[in-house]
Amino acid sequence: MIELEGLTKHYGEKLAVNNLTFTVRPGIVTGFLGPNGAGKSTTMRMMLGLDNPSAGDVRIDGKHYAQLKDPLRYIGALLDAKAMHGGRSAYNHLLCLAQSNGIPRTRVVEVLDTVGLTPVARKKAKGFSLGMGQRLGIAGALLGDPRILMFDEPVNGLDPEGIHWIRNLMKSLAGQGRTVFVSSHLMSEMALTADHLVVIGQGHLLADTSMSDFIQQNSRSYVRLRSPQQERLLDVLHEAGITVVEAGNGTLEVDSGSPEQLGDLAAAHHLVLHELSPQQASLEEAFMQLTAESVEYHAHTDEPGVPPPVRLPPPPQQQGWGEGWDRTRNKGA
């Protein structure tokens, strides 16, 4: 278990991390999410005692990092894949880490095997690809067989096979009852691995919830309708006092109302439906809404805001598209 209390970090005038309080619990994968520059890496460095907090406290199983005897046996971290001497072989890199924490040599051989680097164990790390470097970093994190694991952007720059491997590794580690804390700036990545979410933006805590609660609270859910008798369906919905939006391509979207209610209504009026489906906006959309105000570096595009990815880009000048965007924004605000 990792507990943060009022964790704050200033760099001169700039506030990198502001008063973060949350707990990382065992047995689950906790995703640590935020746009670039949100303070994720700074927070993780403070957790490991590498950076000194300006205020506040981090405790690992109730202790400060520096108080841990042989810390690699408590907590294993992958901060930066290139945080190693390139001239040293993979085996020696792990060996010097193992020796500093009284971990036997046999364990070095074991973790090399776990991450699949045994064939290149005697090769210098500078010849490694990004993916191999990442694997070596992960081997270092696993070395002490720790109860807590921490990964900073582990899938960055990896090929699909590597990404898949890391996802499964994290899940199996959490499945063994370990605490897994993983940062990312990609919501889609978190959706596949994390059970719990901590979201920060510009150093502030924005959310600390389970993945499903997060989606519910932060995303828009609606029902999509398609009917060959669209005009009549619109009238019926208006009469029933249901607000409806024409989303283009002959689809209608209803924010309030369940699919059951809408289906019954259509049946009562003998209307044919080609589609009646509950929709949930993707996590990416929820994340964008949440961090919209706290993104440090905005890229300016001609598009106003972010189009919800659940919909295909509609043809230009399509009615209702702008409307839909507006509504999304209002809900998010």
Add this chain to the structure above:
Amino acid sequence: MATTQVLRSEWTKIRSVASTVWTLGLAAVLTIALGVLISILSRNEFNNMNARDRLSFDPTFISFAGMSLGQLAMIVFGVLVVSNEYSTGMIRTSLAAVPQRGTFLFGKVAVATVLAFVVGLATSFIAFFLGQAVLGVHRAQIGDPGVLRAVIGGGLYMTLIAMFSMGVASMLRSPMLALGILMPFFFLISNILGNVSATKKIGRFLPDQAGSKIMQVVTPIDDDTPYGPWGGLGIMVIWVILALFFGYVLLKKRDA
């Protein structure tokens, strides 16, 4: 015991990078080769010397002349041992494994120092014996008064140069910056300050000028240095302690 673990780990680190071998190797080769060369030149020059110079003739010290160049390789060794951690990003991995920064730094310095001493002492003895061999009739014997002290002192001098560089490197972190300051300082500036009469009085308190006194057996005639061989080495030790102390203080309070 945590300290033993750190020492073992640092030994693995230092023996598993190529720079250790080539910096220490270069330090030994340069010191010995240049020492022999200058010993040969001095022997040939002896007959042309005046009486005064002959009285000051110090065969032991001459055989150590190569240290002016060899110490530069020792400086590179000391700097790289520490600053490699920073330039590669390894420092974050290292400090996550050993959060006691004092134990980490002094464990590293201890291992590197022992290694530098072994190489330095061997270099010093080889430079002495080869140097004396080519000096022929003008040679000194290892049993002569002060000679053994000077030869062991040569090893100590090289060790302390490496330690001083480790301290400076842990203050500056960047290998380029540390080398950019130390190399010209020990190769040029210190020599200039020590030879220009106006700055001589200050110059001889610099680490290398003071420390190299230990390798002198024959005191020059008009020498007015206010310290002896061990006093000089003591001054160098103070420099080393200061450099390592400030290196430690900065490491302790800085973000990694």
